[in-house]
Amino acid sequence: MDQIGAAGVAYNQDLTHKTILVGDSGVGKTSLLVQFDQGKFIPGSFSATVGIGFTNKVLTVDELKVRLQIWDTAGQERFRSVTHAYYRDAQALLLLYDITSRSSFDNTRAWLTEIHEYAQDDVVIMLLGNKSDMASARVIRREDGEKLAREYGVIFLETSAKTGLNVDEAFMTVAKELVRHSVQLPIEPRFQLHDVMEPEKEPSGCCGFS
Ligand SMILES: Nc1nc2c(ncn2[C@@H]2O[C@H](COP(=O)(O)OP(=O)(O)OP(=O)(O)O)[C@@H](O)[C@H]2O)c(=O)[nH]1
Numbered sequence: 001m002d003q004i005g006a007a008g009v010a011y012n013q014d015l016t017h018k019t020i021l022v023g024d025s026g027v028g029k030t031s032l033l034v035q036f037d038q039g040k041f042i043p044g045s046f047s048a049t050v051g052i053g054f055t056n057k058v059l060t061v062d063e064l065k066v067r068l069q070i071w072d073t074a075g076q077e078r079f080r081s082v083t084h085a086y087y088r089d090a091q092a093l094l095l096l097y098d099i100t101s102r103s104s105f106d107n108t109r110a111w112l113t114e115i116h117e118y119a120q121d122d123v124v125i126m127l128l129g130n131k132s133d134m135a136s137a138r139v140i141r142r143e144d145g146e147k148l149a150r151e152y153g154v155i156f157l158e159t160s161a162k163t164g165l166n167v168d169e170a171f172m173t174v175a176k177e178l179v180r181h182s183v184q185l186p187i188e189p190r191f192q193l194h195d196v197m198e199p200e201k202e203p204s205g206c207c208g209f210s
Helices: 029-038 077-087 102-106 108-118 142-153 168-184
Strands: 002-004 009-011 016-021 052-061 064-073 092-098 122-130 153-156
Touching: 009 168, 016 077, 016 168, 029 052, 029 064, 029 092, 029 122, 029 142, 029 168, 052 108, 052 168, 064 168, 092 102, 092 108, 092 168, 102 108, 102 142, 108 122, 108 142, 122 142, 122 168, 142 153, 153 168
Parallel strands: 016 064, 016 092, 092 122, 122 153
Antiparallel strands: 002 009, 052 064
């Protein structure tokens, strides 16, 4: 059922938005989701994701409950065809690269091409430069990420699944965009005052036009 949020928009809180994490193997997709879901980082603890799994989260945006079903995908090439099938009904995609890996950054163009090929036209896309805590190993400047995001018209943040930097912000930004995309009706007064009031009658003899 539609609810009206603090910002005055109608939004159906029963909707669940499929949100998918994609990007090369090792960029930190599983770690980012674990940090978001459990608020912790377990270094080097994950073997490469095989196939796909999801976590449900409910975020509050302008007093509205936004339900995300967040899917962690395998970055490895051999699972790519499985991942494509999931793009189709996704409402949001978080595309990660690793700021210490040039190849993971360069490959984001190929990921974006795939996304445009397989995903819905109005999918919310965020580009995330992960592992921002690894300053001394950085090879991709923040400006390079920003420039690429501008070029493709997507939202950009640098994150760290280790320290938690911008992890909540990334998912919150997605949730806000989803509300914006889902707005069905602008909330306007159903009628205007002048619709129900008699037009003001000119007092006779007024105004002196002839
Ligand atoms: N320092 C640092 N290490 C990270 C960060 N995110 C992930 N890592 C490490 O990077 C490695 C790969 O992380 P994963 O979360 O397994 O990467 P993934 O993208 O899920 O990999 P696939 O499942 O193969 O697609 C692990 O050793 C993580 O501990 C981060 O923000 N900072």
